[in-house]
Amino acid sequence: MSLPSNNLGEIKPLTYRIVDNKPIVDINEYEALDGYLSVRKAIPAMSPADVQAAVKDANLRGRGGAGFPAGIKWGLIPMGPDAGAKYLVCNADEMEPGTFKDRLLMECLPHQLVEGMIIAAYAIQAKRAYIFLRGEYVLAAKHLNEAIEQANAKGYLGENILGSGWSLDMHVHTGAGRYICGEETALINSLEGRRANPRAKPPFPQIAGLWGRPTIVNNVETLSNLSHVINRGAEWFKGLSQGKSPDGGTKIYGASGKVKNPGLWELPIGTTAREIIYEHAGGMRDGLELKAWLPGGASTDFLTPDHLDLAMDFDTIMKAGSRMGTGLVMVVDHTQSMVSAVRNLEQFFARESCGWCTPCRDGLPWSVKMLLAIERGEGKPEYLDILQQLTRQLGPGKTFCAHAPGAMEPLQSALKYFRSEFEQGIAAPATAAAIA
């Protein structure tokens, strides 16, 4: 039961098994690399409460973007013999623009996710677990289904797992498009076979989720960490950040845009964006300068080169006025128009709005209309004020979910840091009169 010392496994637990992007789908191969060790260790020797405590002690914060501590989320689930049916759902609907980490984890190490889900489901005593996977991830679906079948055959899933008396069945549910499905309660509606409109909160899914029953929704990367927390313990996990952040663990960071070597890297959480962009991604392509960057997805505020030395963790980036989000950085180079970038972002959000709430359904297309005009140099003088107002009218608290507030983050930060680019798109009075 002891874990052999493995330097890489101790510092890059999520990805050390992946060599040259070669998938490990055969369960025997995965077991030979300490796979399912955590399941054999925890079930039935640890109680569900012990597993919850270990994850809470590790302070594993949700890797889907919000950073909510997984252990605390689990702690809200009713436990005990009278708690009734409960569910675990893995949010594998990776659609946040700029994000491609969960794809790697699922395509290359499907068993690591299945193993983590067994641990999570055991901790909350769920009877069924679903992987809500976006339909476009065809290879991930194939590998996950194979992994689940093999885990069933080995007795890690199914009836009376490892003699514990606890049973779990697991299924892959593939989606059919729509970004909003990544929102926790919209995801639950979608999984129930309904339109993916978000639900009012409270009640939160931990109390009333799938089919009205207590449900935990965790991201792929969060769940993929669990086997390692169980194997090596909370103290080891906290130390993974190497003092770069009060948070524990590693984070799969990435970079895209016109850098020399775009890609993904598992690094201590709290690594700076400068290290990610200039060391791991090799810096900007020749002749290009960094103008702005999105820390972790389309729904995060733009930051500038002045922010490059901040630790990429949830609290530090939040204090700088943005969000770490998924932690996959997108860079904007000096030749690109911020107006065009924001127009592209708002077109995306307008199209992907589910239409449930009026501010989102009507406000986002309005913002696109004005941004298109500004992009053509035909903006009216009042457009900047209206856009600024929209960032408040579509902000937090005006809609059921975070779609519209998320859409406003890049807009408000672009207006703040790059206002002159927007002003340049306002037509001169004579032209404005001609347009009118």
Next chain:
Amino acid sequence: MIICTDSNRPNVEPYILADEDRAEIEHHIHHYDDARAASIDALKVIQRRHGWVPDGAIQPVADLLGISAPDLEGVATFYSLIFRRPVGRNVIKVCDSIACHLMDFEVVQDAIIKHINVGLGETTADERYTLLPICCLGTCDKAPAIMINDDTHTNLTPEQIPALLEKYV
């Protein structure tokens, strides 16, 4: 085999739900604690057979799921990858999200439009291609990216487009 007609929509052609499709939908239903949760799986089964979900299929599938036809129609029309209109034999999905925007996907999209001579949301007259925009495909380190049917193509340049598209008949 069962033959269903929809009395509320007399113009809808009777639809024959294939036995193997029915069996597959019933298999999906067993994965859930409520039958309607298999709605998307079921629509995908129908779509795999025809390329889209024909009008007549809505009622018999809704019956299997224990929900009304309008309810299932509401689900079918919500999701961008369930097609309620016929599409071409090959569906081209162009990622137009911000990571691809930053890598100039527009020139790739223009090359596709030029080659097949239809715009976004349209199908070629020979029913060979349908062109659609799609949400970030999660392969941003290899942008620009598109999907054709189930295949993902990355690091695209406009020059590659004609030969790539010609592979799909």
